[in-house]
Amino acid sequence: xxxxxxxxxxxxxxxxxxxxxxxxxxxxxxxxxxxxxxxxxxxxxxxxxxxxxxxxxxxxxxxxxxxxxxxxxxxxxxxxxxxxxxxxxxxxxxxxxxxxxxxxxxxxxxxxxxxxxxxxxxxxxxxxxxxxxxxxxxxxxxxxxxxxxxxxxxxxxxxxxxxxxxxxxxxxxxxxxxxxxxxxxxxxxxxxxxxxxxxxxxxxxxxxxxxxxxxxxxxxxxxxxxxxxxxxxxxxxxxxxxxxxxxxxxxxxxxxxxxxxxxxxxxxxxxxxxxxxxxxxxxxxxxxxxxxxxxxxxxxxxxxxxxxxxxxxxxxxxxxxxxxxxxxxxxxxxxxxxxxxxxxxxxxxxxxxxxxxxxxxxxxxxxxxxxxxxxxxxxxxxxxxxxxxxxxxxxxxxxxxxxxxxxxxxxxxxxxxxxxxxxxxxxxxxxxxxxxxxxxxxxxxxxxxxx
Amino acid sequence: xxxxxxxxxxxxxxxxxxxxxxxxxxxxxxxxxxxxxxxxxxxxxxxxxxxxxxxxxxxxxxxxxxxxxxxxxxxxxxxxxxxxxxxxxxxxxxxxxxxxxxxxxxxxxxxxxxxxxxxxxxxxxxxxxxxxxxxxxxxxxxxxxxxxxxxxxxxxxxxxxxxxxxxxxxxxxxxxxxxxxxxxxxxxxxxxxxxxxxxxxxxxxxxxxxxxxxxxxxxxxxxxxxxxxxxxxxxxxxxxxxxxxxxxxxxxxxxxxxxxxxxxxxxxxxxxxxxxxxxxxxxxxxxxxxxxxxxxxxxxxxxxxxxxxxxxxxxxxxxxxxxxxxxxxxxxxxxxxxxxxxxxxxxxxxxxxxxxxxxxxxxxxxxxxxxxxxxxxxxxxxxxxxxxxxxxxxxxxxxxxxxxxxxxxx
Numbered sequence: 098x099x100x101x102x103x104x105x106x107x108x109x110x111x112x113x114x115x116x117x118x119x120x121x122x123x124x125x126x127x128x129x130x131x132x133x134x135x136x137x138x139x140x141x142x143x144x145x146x147x148x149x150x151x152x153x154x155x156x157x158x159x160x161x162x163x164x165x166x167x168x169x170x171x172x173x174x175x176x177x178x179x180x181x182x183x184x185x186x187x188x189x190x191x192x193x194x195x196x197x198x199x200x201x202x203x204x205x206x207x208x209x210x211x212x213x214x215x216x217x218x219x220x221x222x223x224x225x226x227x228x229x230x231x232x233x234x235x236x237x238x239x240x241x242x243x244x245x246x247x248x249x250x251x252x253x254x255x256x257x258x259x260x261x262x263x264x265x266x267x268x269x270x271x272x273x274x275x276x277x278x279x280x281x282x283x284x285x286x287x288x289x290x291x292x293x294x295x296x297x298x299x300x301x302x303x304x305x306x307x308x309x310x311x312x313x314x315x316x317x318x319x320x321x322x323x324x325x326x327x328x329x330x331x332x333x334x335x336x337x338x339x340x341x342x343x344x345x346x347x348x349x350x351x352x353x354x355x356x357x358x359x360x361x362x363x364x365x366x367x368x369x370x371x372x373x374x375x376x377x378x379x380x381x382x383x384x385x386x387x388x389x390x391x392x393x394x395x396x397x398x399x400x401x402x403x404x405x406x407x408x409x410x411x412x413x414x415x416x417x418x419x420x421x422x423x424x425x426x427x428x429x430x431x432x433x434x435x436x437x438x439x440x441x442x443x444x445x446x447x448x449x450x451x452x453x454x455x456x457x458x459x460x461x462x463x464x465x466x467x468x469x470x471x472x473x474x475x476x477x478x479x480x481x482x483x484x485x486x487x488x489x490x491x492x493x494x495x496x497x498x499x500x501x502x503x504x505x506x507x508x509x510x511x512x513x514x515x516x517x518x519x520x521x522x523x524x525x526x527x528x529x530x531x532x533x534x535x536x537x538x539x540x541x542x543x544x545x546x547x548x
Numbered sequence: 549x550x551x552x553x554x555x556x557x558x559x560x561x562x563x564x565x566x567x568x569x570x571x572x573x574x575x576x577x578x579x580x581x582x583x584x585x586x587x588x589x590x591x592x593x594x595x596x597x598x599x600x601x602x603x604x605x606x607x608x609x610x611x612x613x614x615x616x617x618x619x620x621x622x623x624x625x626x627x628x629x630x631x632x633x634x635x636x637x638x639x640x641x642x643x644x645x646x647x648x649x650x651x652x653x654x655x656x657x658x659x660x661x662x663x664x665x666x667x668x669x670x671x672x673x674x675x676x677x678x679x680x681x682x683x684x685x686x687x688x689x690x691x692x693x694x695x696x697x698x699x700x701x702x703x704x705x706x707x708x709x710x711x712x713x714x715x716x717x718x719x720x721x722x723x724x725x726x727x728x729x730x731x732x733x734x735x736x737x738x739x740x741x742x743x744x745x746x747x748x749x750x751x752x753x754x755x756x757x758x759x760x761x762x763x764x765x766x767x768x769x770x771x772x773x774x775x776x777x778x779x780x781x782x783x784x785x786x787x788x789x790x791x792x793x794x795x796x797x798x799x800x801x802x803x804x805x806x807x808x809x810x811x812x813x814x815x816x817x818x819x820x821x822x823x824x825x826x827x828x829x830x831x832x833x834x835x836x837x838x839x840x841x842x843x844x845x846x847x848x849x850x851x852x853x854x855x856x857x858x859x860x861x862x863x864x865x866x867x868x869x870x871x872x873x874x875x876x877x878x879x880x881x882x883x884x885x886x887x888x889x890x891x892x893x894x895x896x897x898x899x900x901x902x903x904x905x906x907x908x909x910x911x912x913x914x915x916x917x918x919x920x921x922x923x924x925x926x927x928x929x930x931x932x933x934x935x936x937x938x939x940x941x942x943x944x945x946x947x948x949x950x951x952x953x954x955x956x957x958x
């Protein structure tokens with residue numbers, strides 16, 4: 098009896114802790130993700146039932162995207178296509194409401210989207226209808242009335258550009274209620290009188306992940322028109338990959354030298370390295386900044402570069418390898434039995450040969466852990482790139498891009514886009530952790546020593 | 549021989565060719581405006597003079613960045629200066645006076661209120677690039693539904709309050725105004741009474757006029773004409789307005805971009821802030837930003853040319869037509885854009901006129917070198933009274949004591 102009670106108590110503790118972890122760590126991510134899908138991410142109280150999670154809308158968005166632009170995923174509208182949308186309204190007096198429909202000329206209010214002139218759907222797409230297709234008596238709550246169903250046909254005749262989105266507004270008199278639509282509207286405005294669609298040909302991804310799509314579509318370079326968000330992501334990948342590579346090479350070489358070789362001043366060097374780990378970056382950044390500003394004491398002028406600010410060369414040179422990485426590798430190499438190397442030494446291998454052909458292949462767990470930590474560190478690095486990279490916007494890394502997102506869109510309360518950007522920036526690190534997690538589980542001591 | 553000479557001249561020409569002028573401002577929405585402006589207007593004008601503009605928008609804390617860059621000697625040739633901290637920057641001598649580069653006529657083409665805001669000890673330190681004032685923006689649907697006439701420019705505090713109270717009583721789920729405890733909004737009402745932030749000795753005195761505005765403003769919630777913004781889950785009056793939680797908002801033209809995304813179909817109108825029933829005047833703030841010249845710049849002549857191009861009539865027209873900001877030239881008052889029958893044009897027109905005589909007692913949003921420290925006691929007093937934690941007497945007494953310490957009175 099006592100045993101069973103203890104078991105239950107233990108289980109309760111375990112599940113309670115898991116639940117607490119779930120709520121504190123996974124909860125915010127899940128809520129953030131859900132909010133990033135919503136048209137109004139600040140909706141309060143938070144509801145779990147909104148248009149973007151309803152399968153009915155997924156099907157409709159897929160169909161409309163396919164009909165409008167032949168692209169069920171990303172939607173859009175091309176010449177010669179037509180789409181049909183149905184809406185149903187409840188009218189309390191049983192009197193048929195007047196329904197005003199129009200394709201509005203809508204422009205983003207913030208960010209680069211506010212400056213770019215994109216083709217307006219209103220100039221190209223013709224709207225036919227609304228045509229009444231059904232009228233039947235119905236009850237809404239305790240009110241008696243009629244439900245009217247209308248069909249709207251959007252037709253894109255002749256020649257013209259590919260339209261990324263076709264907005265639509267439907268206005269009814271006060272008191273008439275929208276009770277159904279093939280695709281739920283993005284928002285209801287003017288106290289329910291206006292149902293407004295940001296895009297009636299969204300495609301599945303365009304509907305569910307519209308904020309994500311906007312992140313790519315709306316932030317474009319004014320010079321070239323290319324997507325800045327994509328560019329920032331690629332920049333971050335490039336920098337992270339480069340830094341992983343240099344860190345792995347230099348940290349293992351330096352770590353090996355410190356762990357195994359004998360040379361004068363080795364201990365002093367090691368102590369100095371430890372010391373450099375303890376100085377916060379905020380202390381040295383001004384001197385580092387000035388060194389980069391002058392192109393490393395004017396050295397860069399030999400290559401015709403006036404300053405290393407606003408260049409990747411500057412950013413990479415100032416962070417080729419961290420002392421922490423060298424320290425990690427040194428500790429790991431010290432755990433490898435010397436006998437392995439001595440055998441190679443007897444066979445006539447050089448120190449470099451030993452490092453690259455014997456020690457490093459045995460060090461995959463440490464290298465894996467180092468790679469993933471470096472990648473994550475570089476990917477998320479914010480302060481130093483913020484100082485070094487100011488212009489043009491094309492050279493930003495993703496965290497800087499997200500900051501400019503926050504400045505541009507946060508000011509107008511457009512948090513969906515910012516959440517979406519933040520979420521996208523998190524994915525690579527998550528993927529990396531999923532792929533490399535076994536190196537963490539195995540730990541640095543395994544792998545090298547097999548008894 | 550001739551060919552060599554030609555080649556040499558070409559090489560020399562190329563070497564001398566381009567003067568680079570670096571300009572900076574904050575990032576965010578301004579990046580789009582300035583990049584567009586440079587690409588479509590400014591650079592074209594400057595190409596003939598072989599000046600190349602390099603634009604570096606700053607994301608993050610711009611003020612801090614600018615002060616650091618000016619001390620490190622890496623600051624650009626031209627940069628934004630916000631009226632809020634302009635005086636403390638001009639006092640450092642790091643900004644070059646512009647009197648040598650701009651003739652009297654050129655300066656007079658800008659709105660005098662704005663020019664005055666960037667004049668320090670008789671010298672001009674910045675050309676206002678654009679500005680904003682406050683206006684009263686109202687939701688036509690809500691007033692129609694409550695069957696209350698729209699606010700208009702003859703409204704006094706009392707008549708406006710009456711309208712707001714009626715909307716709030718009749719619609720139940722809507723506030724008249726959502727009230728914020730912020731001098732950036734309340735101050736306009738205090739100015740209407742004739743009260744000034746600083747007297748001749750540089751002291752702040754919260755006199756009877758101030759008290760009258762304070763009592764009216766903080767009492768709006770109690771009298772059923774407004775709700776406290778925090779109680780509605782919003783931080784600014786525009787947020788309440790966009791979500792149709794409040795019938796009016798007191799904001800500047802920046803609200804247009806917000807509403808374009810948040811509520812594209814909202815039917816709104818704009819009018820001036822209400823008049824003080826006693827003085828029959830209104831008050832307003834000017835929020836403005838200038839382009840200023842770095843005193844350590846190596847090519848001031850070229851930078852001054854860029855400055856002129858950035859604030860030229862063509863440049864301002866471009867900005868105005870995109871509805872991105874309100875430019876600072878006097879002549880734009882007659883601009884056809886303001887007469888367009890759209891809600892955004894009306895908003896921009898009222899905001900533009902808010903800085904002129906129609907705006908009443910208009911003061912720049914700047915408090916000597918004290919900045920935000922000066923506003924803090926007043927904001928705290930506003931919050932304490934609106935939430936019912938302190939009486940008006942107590943709150944004003946404490947605010948006065950804090951301001952006395954700050955301005956060295958007594």
